[in-house]
Amino acid sequence: MTEMLELFDIAKKLNRASDPKHVLDVLETQLRRHGASHILITGLPMPNRPIDNLILRFRWPDLRRDGVELSTVTASDSILTVCLTAVRPFLWQSDTADGEHSDLLEAAGAADGDVNVLVVPVDDVDPFQAVIVCAGRDMAISSEALSGIDILCSVAIRRLIQLGFVNSDRPGDLSARERCVLELTALGKTASDIAELLKISQRTVHAHLQNAGSKLNASNKTHTVVEALRYAQIRIGQR
Numbered sequence: 001m002t003e004m005l006e007l008f009d010i011a012k013k014l015n016r017a018s019d020p021k022h023v024l025d026v027l028e029t030q031l032r033r034h035g036a037s038h039i040l041i042t043g044l045p046m047p048n049r050p051i052d053n054l055i056l057r058f059r060w061p062d063l064r065r066d067g068v069e070l071s072t073v074t075a076s077d078s079i080l081t082v083c084l085t086a087v088r089p090f091l092w093q094s095d096t097a098d099g100e101h102s103d104l105l106e107a108a109g110a111a112d113g114d115v116n117v118l119v120v121p122v123d124d125v126d127p128f129q130a131v132i133v134c135a136g137r138d139m140a141i142s143s144e145a146l147s148g149i150d151i152l153c154s155v156a157i158r159r160l161i162q163l164g165f166v167n168s169d170r171p172g173d174l175s176a177r178e179r180c181v182l183e184l185t186a187l188g189k190t191a192s193d194i195a196e197l198l199k200i201s202q203r204t205v206h207a208h209l210q211n212a213g214s215k216l217n218a219s220n221k222t223h224t225v226v227e228a229l230r231y232a233q234i235r236i237g238q239r
Contacts, residue, residue, distance in 0.1 A: 003142065003144050003145050003148060004144045004145065004147055004148040005148075006148070007030065007145065007148025007149060007151065007152050008148060008151060010026060010030065010152060011148075011151050011152045011155040011156075013026075014026060014027075014152070014155050014156055014159050015155060015159060017159055017163075018163070020160055020163050020165035023156050023159050023160055023163075023165075024041065024056060024057050024156070024160075026156070027041065027057075027132070027152065027153065027156045028041075028057060028059065030149065030152060031118075031132070031134050031149070034139060034140065034141050034145060034149070035116070035136045035138040035139035035140055035141075036118065036134035036135065036136045036139055037061065037108075037135065037136040037137070037138075037139075038059065038060045038061060038104075038107075038108045038134060038135040038136060039057060039058075039059045039060070039132070039133075039134050040055070040057070040058055040059075040060060040073065040104070040131075040132070040133040040134075041055075041056040041057040041058075041130070041131075041132050042054050042055045042056055042057075042058070042073070042130065042131060042133075043055075043056070043128060043129065043130050043166065043170060044080065044083060044084060044129040044130065044131055044231075045075050045170065045171075045172070046170050046171065046172030046173060046215065046216075046231060047172065047215070047216055047217040047227070047231070048172070048217055049075070049170070049171050049172045050075060051073055051074075051075040051080070052072070052073075053171075054170070055073060056130075056160065056165075056166065058070070058073065060073075060104065060107060060108070061107070061108075062107040063107060063108065063109045063112075064106070064107060064111075070103075070104075070107055073104070074103060077102050077103055077104050078101040078102045078105075079102045079104050079105060079117070079119075079133060080131070080133075082119065083119055083121060083131040083133065084129070084230055084231070085230065086119055086121040086131070087121065087123065088121070088150070089118065089119065089120040089121070089146050089149065089150045089153075090118075090119055091116065091117070091118050091119075091139075091141055091146065092116075092117055093114045093115070093116055093117070094110045094114065094115050094116075094117050094135075095110060095113070095114055104133070104135075105117065105135065108135035108136075109135075109137065114137075115135050115136070115137055116135065116136055116137065116138075116139040116140070117133070117134070117135045118132075118133070118134040118135070118139060118141060118149075119131065119132075119133055120132040120133075120134075120149060120150055120153045122153055122154050122157045122158075123232055124154055124158075125157060125158055125161060125168060126232050126235065127168070127169075127170070127173050127174070127179075127231075127232050127233050128161070128166070128168040128169075128170060128232070129170075129231065129232050130157045130166075132153045172215050173215075173233065174212050174215060174216075174228065174233045174234075175208075175211075177198075177208055178208045178211060178212040178215075179228070179233055179234050180198065181194055181198070181205055181208040181209060181212070182208075182209070182212055182224065182225055182228045182233070182234050183234045183235075183236065184197065184198075185209065185221065185224075185225055186225045186228075186229070186234065186236050187236070191205045191206060191209075209221055209224065212224050212228065212233075216228060216231065216233075
């Protein structure tokens with residue numbers, strides 16, 4: 001338990017940090033301590049939105065180009081798509097096939113063999129979604145350390161939001177009323193039910209659904225609800 005308690009202690013200290021750079025430096029140091037050679041700390045963009053302004057730290061040497069660090073991330077990179085569905089940290093060994101679909105993994109050396117990859121989603125700061133992605137051939141993390149890193153990442157992102165370094169409102173987020181209408185829709189309420197509950201017209205209900213669908217790039221009402229859940233725009237039930 002020593003390793004986990006040490007990470008918990010570091011997380012407690014981050015709760016009192018006043019410098020955003022220090023928060024990111026501490027997080028990066030702990031990830032490198034566990035063998036991460038490539039680190040991406042970022043918010044996840046809404047559909048059809050760029051990721052550039054959401055990136056908090058990007059240290060990603062491109063092993064295809066003598067270790068020169070990548071300067072850009074593509075929002076459609078497959079590893080980021082995977083991150084959208086992650087609900088807890090996980091570690092896996094990527095291979096050549098993974099590198100074929102992810103520029104990040106290919107740059108980290110997946111094209112030349114197995115690379116250990118760590119994904120830590122931070123989804124307790126709704127409607128913002130953040131993720132920490134790390135890679136490294138020598139990365140080894142025990143289950144005990146993984147629990148500690150999960151807490152550390154969550155505390156770091158929340159502290160960055162508290163310090164105003166991270167804006168928790170992402171471009172393309174649904175409005176409060178659009179979220180409310182979708183949550184009621186997900187619970188099986190009809191447009192008539194929702195109109196009566198919210199004291200608005202059915203036409204307004206349909207307008208909210210249409211606007212939400214457009215923002216989420218969804219093809220129908222059901223798809224809109226699914227995407228709203230995937231992008232942490234709505235929550236159904238208790239966490």
